[in-house]
Amino acid sequence: MRGATRAKWAAGAAAVALAATACGGGSDTGGGGADGIVSSSWGDPQNPLEPANTNEVQGGKVLDMIFRGLKRYDPKTGEAEDMLAEKIETTDATNFTITVKDGWTFSNGEKVTAKSFVDAWNYGANLRNNQRNAFFFGQIEGYDQVHPESGQPRADTMSGLKVVDDRTFTVKLTQKFSTWPETLGYAAFSPLPRAFFDNHDAWIAKPVGNGPYTVDSYTKGSQMALKRWDAYPGEDKAQNGGVTLKVYTDNNTAYTDLTAGNLDLVDDVPASQLRNVQADLGDRYINSPAGIIQTLAIPYYDKAWNTPNGAKLRTGISMAINRRQITDTIFQKTRTPAKDWTSPVLGADGGHKDTLCGDACSYNPAEAKRLVAEGGGIPGGTMRISYNADTGSHKEWVDAVCNSINRALGNDRACVGNPVGTFADYRNQITQLKMSGPFRAGWQMDYPLIQNFLQPLYYTNASSNDGKWTNAEFDNLIDQANAETDTQKAVGLFQRAEEVLRDDMGAIPLWYQNGSAGHSDRVSNVTLNPFSVPVYHEIKVN
Amino acid sequence: MGRYVVRRLLQMIPVFIGTTLLIFLMVYSLPGDPVAGLFGDKAANPATVAKIRHDLGLDLPILQQYWNYMSGIVLHFDFGNQIASGRPVTDVLGDAFPVTLQLAALAFAFELIFGIGLGVIAGLRAGRLADNAILIFTLLIISVPVFVLGFIIKMVFAFELGWIAPNVSNDQLLSEMIAPAVVLGGLSLAYVARLTRTSMAENLRADYMRTAVAKGLPRRRVIGVHLMRNSMIPVVTFLGTDIGALMGGAVVTEGIFNVKGVGGIIYESIIRREGTTLVGLVTVLVLVYLVTSLLIDLLYAVLDPRIRYA
DSSP, X not given: OGGGGOGGGTTSOHHHHHHHGGGOSSTTSOOOGGGOEEEEEEOOOSSOSOGGGOOSHHHXXXXXXXXXXXXXXXXXXXXXXXSSEXXXXXXXXXXXXXEEOTTOBOTXXXXXXXXXXXXXXXXXXXXXXXXXXXXXXXXXTTHHHHSOSSSOOSOSSOTTEEEEETTEEEEEBSSOOTTGGGGGGSGGGOOOOHHHHHSHHHHHHSOOXXXXXXXXXXXXXXXXXXXXXXXXXXSSOOSSSEEEEEEOSOHHHHHHHHHTTSOSEESSOOGGGTTXXXXXXXXXXXXXXXXXXXXXXXXXXXXGGOOTTHHHHHHHHHHTOOHHHHHHHTXXXXXXXXXXXXXXXXXXXXXXXXXXXXXXXXXXXXXXXHHHHHTTSSTTSOEEEEEESSSTTOHHHHHHHHHHHHHHHTOTTSEEEEEESOHHHHHHHHHTTOOOSOEEEEEEOSSSOHHHHHHHHHSTTOTTOTTOOOOHHHHHHHHHHHHOOSHHHHHHHHHHHHHHHHHHTOEEEEEEEEEEEEEOTTEEOOOBOTTSOBOGGGOEEO | OHHHHHHHHHHHHHHHHHHHHHHHHHHHHSSSOHHHHTTTTSOOOHHHHHHHHHHHTTTSOHHHHHHHHHHHHHHHOOOOBOTTTOOBHHHHHHHHHHHHHHHHHHHXXXXXXXXXXXXXXXXXXXXXXXXXXXHHHHHHXXXXXXXXXXXXXXXXXXXXXXXXXXXXXXXXXXXXXXXHHHHHHHHHHHHHHHHHHHHXXXXXXXXXXXXXXXXXXXXXXXXXXXXXXXXXXXXXXHHHHHHHHHHTOOHHHHHHHTOOSHHHHHHHHHHHTOHHHHHHHHHHHHHHHHHHHHHHHHHHHHHOTTOOOO
């Protein structure tokens, strides 16, 4: 369509040609109604689009459209519901028997069987395949054989996975984990067709899955066109004709294209536009909770921060932070002050409790000053909050947190920001235990379980326990909770563990992050799921 | 002339090796581990990190890495693979360079035509109204930062007048490239106009000009051949280096107009510590610079008959 206005104008006078492009933009989005195409902003995923290799939201968007796993998290409540799983049975929270529903196929016609899952999981876990999310299979027996701490894998498959028949397989875990089936909605647990293994390069260039969409075309670094798969066997069929994901170099340019009518959906409203967003979009702006919490981690490997009275010091610092003011002014209410160490998307039944942190997370300058003094004062007289300066505009809030602390303590040298140039370097300093003061720690949940907010972050030597906090009572309660087969009792035990974390102020919770999105008036029924990914298949084109 | 060119081409070899080695060392001495950065906020699995580093040869001594990299480029035209995506760097460059080439060509044409045009007008009327107007106009362009100019053009032509689409679409049409090209070429346009003006105004008083006029040559020939040709030397020098700068991409302009060219790739590669991509890009740019500077030196001899290369 737009090809017609092509180059013939180009060499001419600038003004004439500038006018010629006025008809451009948005005209490739086709018709409306049930077959209408939704155009959406995208960032090029940095990793190949393999399910067990995607750990960021841009690749996650695609996987959410082209894959369905055993479980699926309800886009509204976040609850794990059976998708391809007919039943998942266990008697001892260690051995699971999984039955796959009949009638599911991949979009290339191949049947989804028990083997599709077992092969995919074995691939994801194997060290040879360099999968970023391999640790998700870490609880399955035999993982240490295919993914040893060092050296070459000693086996090709995990001994804990066994195919019984076409639709049944068994899983044996290394220890009790009663809520393990609830984790199976994560993309890493998706089934894979034979084409993935037989012709891997072709699959990467154009992935094939079993979700409501199929990949129509994929131009790396530019765009991906997804079409509705009409023969999709699931209940959650796509309500539109397809989705075109367009790569933008910058979220500001995507936002201007939205306001200019060239784009239907932006799922990352830039911080600089939050002030205008009400005027620009009105009720087409979405701001809903996501399973992300920001905290300040404390370097417990540094003796100055690991003193007997440290809990008072840390609680004092927590009480010196005026969370409400920062979330209202700097984040324009796209963050909510944290009141525990989980996320509101879990819901009360799932373990979120907005009274858990209580006074320790409320702004109280007088009390803060007293507690910090009793805790021995700020180590070294000045604390430096480290953050990476390249992405995510962390500078603003770190400076605001420091201002708040300085004002509360009446000492303008108590806290300063410490920017680290690049994210790679920042992570490097964290893993090499080089932090000399509190540092920014963000956590985006993998699955909506209270376990996911506590165990990976605060259990002794857990994979993302960057501050190296350790507490025997906490560990013990987590173990008990994982072994508990009654979900409500398990949640209660997790909350007791969280109270232990609070009493020692193991990490200072700051705020829960919301997902923000804006859409054009061409589309409706736009929502974000608890992972802050748009629920694409429910979007209707007017 | 032939011997001169051969000598220059041979000189390129040590320059090429030296610059690429320097850049290689600089990139690899940046702090942080690119592989660990792939895991996001989550802790990296040490076994997977070790495996990826081994697969990419990042665990070898730095000079051996450099040797492998350069021999890959020279012998197989293989620039290595990206760390995160595993894509061949040649693919990445193949996507970005045509876009940048398009943008650079447009910007270059813009600054060449309008820059020299304005410079000639100002130079011939030095000290008069047109000259002063052009000097003020170019001063204005020089003093306004690129991103301000970009946003002004976007505001006025895209949002207020609605003549252009605010961003370059994924089709990267040539017509959509005009606005970013004007922004990109704007600054150089001012420099070209000023260089041309000064050089022309000065050469107007040269002896050979008086001779040409005294010989009774028509004014068009005096200005078009005798004056213009000799006045172009500083301008050509500037334009030559500017080609290199334009090819190196423009991070800010590309960002404002959503152009997926070399500038964005360079920026992203630095942030993500994609060493192979960065060195590959820079290697190509070094070649561009070397070739253009040779061409400019040869052009001098064409423009000024007094310059001879033995």
